[in-house]
Amino acid sequence: MSATAGIAVHHHRDYTGSKIGMWLFLFTELLLFGGLFLLYSVYRAVHPEDFHHAAMELDKLVGTVNTLILLTSSLTMAVSIAAIHRARKGLSLVCLALTIGFALWFLVNKYFEWGAKFDHGIYPNSEILLQHSHGEILFFGLYFSMTGLHGLHVLIGAVVLFVVGIKLFKKPFETIEFDGRGLKQLTGARLAVVDERGGRLWSSDTIDDSVKAVEIRLKYHPVRKRVRKEDYAALENSGLYWHLVDLIWIFLFPLFYLIT
Amino acid sequence: MKKKHAEHENSGYGVYVVTWLALLILTAITVTVSGMNLGKVSVLTALAIATIKGSVVLAFFMHLKYEKPMFTVMFYIVLMTLAVFIGLTFFDILFR
Numbered sequence: 229m230s231a232t233a234g235i236a237v238h239h240h241r242d243y244t245g246s247k248i249g250m251w252l253f254l255f256t257e258l259l260l261f262g263g264l265f266l267l268y269s270v271y272r273a274v275h276p277e278d279f280h281h282a283a284m285e286l287d288k289l290v291g292t293v294n295t296l297i298l299l300t301s302s303l304t305m306a307v308s309i310a311a312i313h314r315a316r317k318g319l320s321l322v323c324l325a326l327t328i329g330f331a332l333w334f335l336v337n338k339y340f341e342w343g344a345k346f347d348h349g350i351y352p353n354s355e356i357l358l359q360h361s362h363g364e365i366l367f368f369g370l371y372f373s374m375t376g377l378h379g380l381h382v383l384i385g386a387v388v389l390f391v392v393g394i395k396l397f398k399k400p401f402e403t404i405e406f407d408g409r410g411l412k413q414l415t416g417a418r419l420a421v422v423d424e425r426g427g428r429l430w431s432s433d434t435i436d437d438s439v440k441a442v443e444i445r446l447k448y449h450p451v452r453k454r455v456r457k458e459d460y461a462a463l464e465n466s467g468l469y470w471h472l473v474d475l476i477w478i479f480l481f482p483l484f485y486l487i488t
Numbered sequence: 489m490k491k492k493h494a495e496h497e498n499s500g501y502g503v504y505v506v507t508w509l510a511l512l513i514l515t516a517i518t519v520t521v522s523g524m525n526l527g528k529v530s531v532l533t534a535l536a537i538a539t540i541k542g543s544v545v546l547a548f549f550m551h552l553k554y555e556k557p558m559f560t561v562m563f564y565i566v567l568m569t570l571a572v573f574i575g576l577t578f579f580d581i582l583f584r
Binding site: 249255258259270273300305307471479481482 | 500501504505507508510511512515518519522530531534535538541542545546548549550555558559562563566569570573574577578581582
């Protein structure tokens with residue numbers, strides 16, 4: 229297809245539109261967690277002493293380690309997107325795999341953290357917890373529901389990133405459509421496939437007025453150079469979701485683990 | 489806008505590493521401060537540092553700094569909505 233220079237290759241994609249759609253979704257997520265943060269702050273205002281005592285029982289070290297894990301996963305996510313911008317598919321996929329690895333590590337830590345609480349008899353509606361003061365019961369209720377909902381988001385984020393990564397890894401086909409203007413420029417020409425040294429491997433009939441559309445279907449192996457600018461959207465949007473998960477944790481961490 | 493988009497594409501690995509380092513330092517500060525018994529101030533400092541960290545994530549990792557200003561405006565609208573809800577709720581709680 230290099231024979232016909234100057235043809236506008238038209239991709240039916242809307243960068244800003246897809247970004248707006250993703251951000252609107254993220255806003256609903258922010259309001260969802262915002263409601264829970266509101267609940268937390270109201271109960272904290274009503275039971276300051278109980279929240280203070282209950283927060284002491286949480287393991288600050290696990291919380292800090294999980295914070296570092298999520299911050300670092302945000303870095304690998306951002307680097308993965310920056311790599312795809314530079315058409316470095318290998319680096320992008322490695323960083324994506326690291327991000328998913330950090331997500332799983334976070335969840336494993338969460339599992340042990342919750343497990344330790346369960347071993348001490350602290351879980352929603354447990355007999356030991358019900359003997360605590362009203363405010364402490366509320367604190368642990370909020371702790372389990374908010375970190376639980378956040379953990380669910382971590383899991384969903386990891387699955388989304390995995391799916392996007394697989395798609396990026398495979399990506400064998402791409403259809404390029406010429407717009408009408410491009411077709412007019414093609415009239416009277418032939419399409420040809422040329423090898424590296426300029427040898428003609430195949431050529432089409434002359435394109436005349438009877439041709440209404442030219443469709444070129446390319447099949448290639450997933451070479452890193454083949455990732456196009458337009459392929460960013462899926463990775464960028466799932467990246468935005470991942471950063472949001474990090475953003476929410478940035479507020480969960482001090483509220484549950486630090487303010488004692 | 490064209491220029492902004494070009495910047496966006498050029499935002500390099502270095503920027504992200506610096507962002508990450510800044511977030512690590514802020515985390516270290518907030519954990520250290522929580523160890524000291526500052527009383528009421530500790531809540532404020534923890535939330536202030538979390539807000540700074542959140543802004544850094546939004547600006548650099550989530551590209552709000554490089555996107556069209558519309559995205560930032562939309563974000564502030566959501567933030568204001570949340571602030572109104574929180575404000576009205578506390579107005580009710582505190583004067584009950």
